[in-house]
Amino acid sequence: MLLAYLVACVGCFATLDMAERVAHAEKSASQTRWRWVGSGCLAGSIWAMHFVAMLAFQAPIDLYYQLPVTVFSLTIALLAAWLAMHTLSLPDLSLQQCLKASIGIGLGIATMHYVGMTAMHSNAEVYYHPGLFALSIAIAIGAALAALLLAWYLRDGTGMLHQLFKYSASLLLGAGVLSMHLTAMAAFNMVLPGDSLPAQTGEHSHLQLALTVTVIALLIIGSSISAALADKKLQHKDNDLQRVNSLVSQLDQARMSLQQVAHYDPLTNLINRRGFNQIFAEKLMEKTNEGGMLAVMFLDIDHFKRINDSLGHDAGDDLLKVLAQHIKSSIRSHEDVVARFGGDEFCLLINLHDREEARHMAQRIMLKMKEPIELAGRRMVMTTSIGISLFPEDGRTCEELLKNADLALYQSKGSGRNGLNFFSANLKTRAILELQLEEELRHALREDTGLMLYYQPIYDLKTGQVSKLEALIRWQHPVHGLLVPDRFIAIAEANGLIAELDNWVLRKACEDLGELSRKGCEDLRIAVNCSPLNLAREELADEIEYALRVAGVAPNRLELEVTENALMGNIANTLVLLRQIRALGVSLSIDDFGTGYSSLAYLKRLPLNTLKIDRSFIQDIPKATQDMEIVQAIIVMAHTLHLQVVTEGVETFEQYQFLENHGCDFVQGYLLSRPVPLAELHPVLNEINQRKHAYTVTALSLAHGTSALM
Template sequence: MEYIPKVLLSALTPIGLTAAYIALRTWLPNPRGAQVHMAILFGLAMWVTLVTTVAYAPGVIADMRGTVLTLAVLFGGAVPALVALSVGVVMRFWIGGIGAATGVAALLVTYAGLQVLPRCLPKYFPAKAPMSGVGLVASGLWTTLTQWGALLLAEMASGVVAIDVVMPLAQFLVTTVAGSLFIVAQQRSNLRQSLNVQREQVRSMKIRDAVTGFLNREGFTWELDMALLRQPQSASKLAVVTVGMPRLRKISETLGQHTADALLEVVAYRLRILADLPSLARLDGDTFCFFLDNVGDHTILRLAEELFAAFRRPITLDGQEFYIAVNIGMSTSPSDGTTADELVTHSSQALDSASVRGENLLQFYSHNLGDTAVRRLRLESALQKALDRTTELHLVYQPQVRLDTGALVGVEALCRWESPEFGTVTPSEFIPIAESSSLIQTLGIWSLKEVCRQITDWQQQGWRAPVVAVNLSAKQLLDQDFPEQALRCIQQHGHAPSLIQFELTESAVMTDPRQSQAVLGRLKGYGFGLALDDFGTGYSNMAYLTKLPFDCLKIDASFVKDLEHDSDSRSLCRGISALGSSLHLTMLAEGVETEGQRKILADMGYQFAQGFHFSPPLLPVALASHWLTEG
């Protein structure tokens, strides 16, 4: 009777082991940490079992050693199983006694059988799934049979043969009950891990962009907040860099999301090469962002130059080249803000300011940009209303003349805006606002209709209508329906398409060269004239220039400005003239303001020019009275 409590302790050890196992699976989801703790746990359980039944209960051979070893092999893993076996073998030899050899043999045979069973019954011993009930029962039966055999051998060695089935059956029962609890613990643990993986995937979907794999706005804001918390209160600088690529949006609107996504993957690849940072994010369709910690202005400027250089190279998809111009806005902490929202907002305002001024520009945030951003929003709203009413907008016309005779050859239609709220708004301010929104297409169609109406007025008044140059935006050029829309407009007014010459910039053409070639070819086929405006300020891709059906090449006023005093400007203008002649294009110089400039350009072979030397832009009545001839 005195040994009963110790035997009961041995029997209850697997139950305690189960509770400890469940706790470990709950608190130690890390597999490495769990293996170490499992090894300690099963080794300790084996020690308790041996000490309580063999050392303190002489003659008691039946114990829960086999159960502990079985649970260790099935649920603990290789290391805990070997630890439990080693503890069992060493302790049994150390305790000694008549049944020592038999007890050690029983442990070794049990372990060996448990290694063979999965190979014989692989269906019931899944490698990565929880243990099956059949596998548990098979293992319990093997352990029970081994234990029963050990009992028989021990009894035969002692000369007392009494078939004892109580303890083996008890061991089988404890093994299956404890094993069932282990299986439940495994299932719950696996379910928890699966839920954690799904939760992490959902979190990743919430904070990452699906196309590029970059952080999205939410993820970037979180990362930036963390970086600001880590930032020391010293003079270290954190810079938020926002990169805008507005042509991506135009391409997406024109060629579809599939092409835009393919472009995005290439853009993402180039950005990763230049700025392989964990904070790299895509804030929206055409805007990317990242931050740099503890950097100086020199590093920022160098990175900006590398970004500009990387995207000056075209992106080729399916044999088609796309040019993705870049603008960069930047804010720094702590001077421009101390929170993520402030820094991102200010960096975006700097980007907007750069985009207004052109392409491939870097703009640092300054506090007056906030006022500028508010004004831009108000101007956009006011421009929408002006286009609805059209009474605030009007066109003026600047003469284009022959350089040799001064005779009128055409006029360029230029839009002016007199706002009741803002007064005179310059084209350099409202045209970029229109281009950054959908208003530029509405403004373009209004301008074309107004030109057609004005040509009708001149003709009805007895004047010979000149060829009118109308500016064409990149968004109109990417609109496949625009050629037919333009043709319908001029036919409704009863005019010939040859009275209209569309002017467009190099950057507009290179947004999508193949699409531009198709649209321009149809416009040319309908009889419209075509001029390449501001030549020399964009990409000047000669390969595409030779494929496009232009009639006229207009050089930008910036090349003409220093013509009289700068030899480099003269060499450049002379080279452009030679290029135009070789392509059989008429050459028109913009921004001619002096007689000296006129003479130099005429000597170089330029045929036409416009500028304040000849005339400023004029209202229709003034143009008619000073320049038009009676028809």
């Protein structure tokens, strides 16, 4: 009986192992193979268990077994086992399917048992106890159900705990199968005829046969388990190899993705700066060895920032995609290279035969760029500025050619945009000069040397006195002499020096106001210009307050001049900053009025005190009737908004008289005086202020008739 139990347990363990192999097999042929091996193990173990257990049955009669019936019982066991393995190979197994299959399997095992018992022949009469008979069938079905559920549960697990659970389940299932056999044997009854005699049993021969069957069954089942283990290891190795191959493939994909990210622009799918530089270096080496020309073109989309500011960055990105396709469609795709360097800047590398070929290519691109584009419900036309450098005449290295193309682009943008320029030596000379001026300007600001303020009087037409001065910066350069702002303000704005420069002017003007107060000019005010870039800084109000406090000057003696375009750049933030400055007591003036937006809608919202009419409206008076009408309208409008009016650029007596007659409040220009340094200011102020209001016009005309010619 112990041998029978051992066979049953080993067979159940093999069945669980085969179910696991079926579940993990990837190919259909492998699943079929392991399903049949599992069926054989299960059928063989159950049949061997039954046979060995039957050999343990002892009776005082002669017993023998019919081989065909015994073999037939094995066939029944094989069919039941195949049903079990087929059920376990299903991808999804419901409880209802388990119940149906367990009934079939249980009936199959019971049938195998009772058919096997019919193979046993003797002279005794056989009958079965109905209750125990039914109980044995129920135990068979229950054992089958437990086996299916446990096999389904255990087929996907791994690890030591899983193996221990599988061993425990095998012992339990073996006990269930053996219980069914014992129950069936308990239902089995034999009645000897009255005249028969008990016979001697050959238990030793039965034990030997049982051992033989057990060993054969265990060898067969053990071989199957070994094969399953070997297959499991091979499958693990295959899976490991597949994982390695998958990792290698993923690494290749990651490498390609990184290369794509590293060398291509994700928005336009053009190559980026790094990819361009790599191709450029290869092309340059090729042309250096074999001869030939190359052109490097820098393209910058004109006024692209307006698109982002007005329509949003998403619309800007969509526009860049379209423009990138326009550029790409304008070149020879098999020979030339297009790259996006960032923002709205593109770069082209073109193979050339002569210089004019580069010009024609640039003109073709400019023409293509002017095609109307539908964007965000609008139809717009964009233009581009192009700078071109040539290999080998403009440089022999990547850095030199890119730098020279950039200089040519800068020239195109400075010439009004929507144009192209080739690099020339003059551009390089100017760039070197600007770089030198930038370094020297930094030094001048750091050491506070060379920078100075000149002051131009602003004359009050109603009082006949100079009431204000405009502070104008000058730079006494050690080599180039006295430089006016036009020579270095743009350099300061382009290189982040404008905030420091404006702050220097502010502090110096406040110091000079204190000096003027000590010399008896307590009512004189000074107007200071503010760069558009500086007006965007939130720290400006604090810097003004600090400069006034250190110099000990009343805030109402300082006036800040800002341009229209600077005010309209970001009206919401600008309005907050201007109100902070006005809260300090500082006056605000809008400079160069008429050259920018000239919007009344914005003008009435701004906390301004003064409006300054640009000199371009004055220079042709009295010859230009239209300019005279414009100036009159501006004066009336300003007074309606309770603003004082200053007109700059007054150089003739006729201009002065026209402004006085039409209610202008202040005039400024060479008719009164050129800008002078602080040390020369007092004589000029005394000369102007000593004139009587009654003959101011005549005196100015006579005294400064020659000044207008200077």
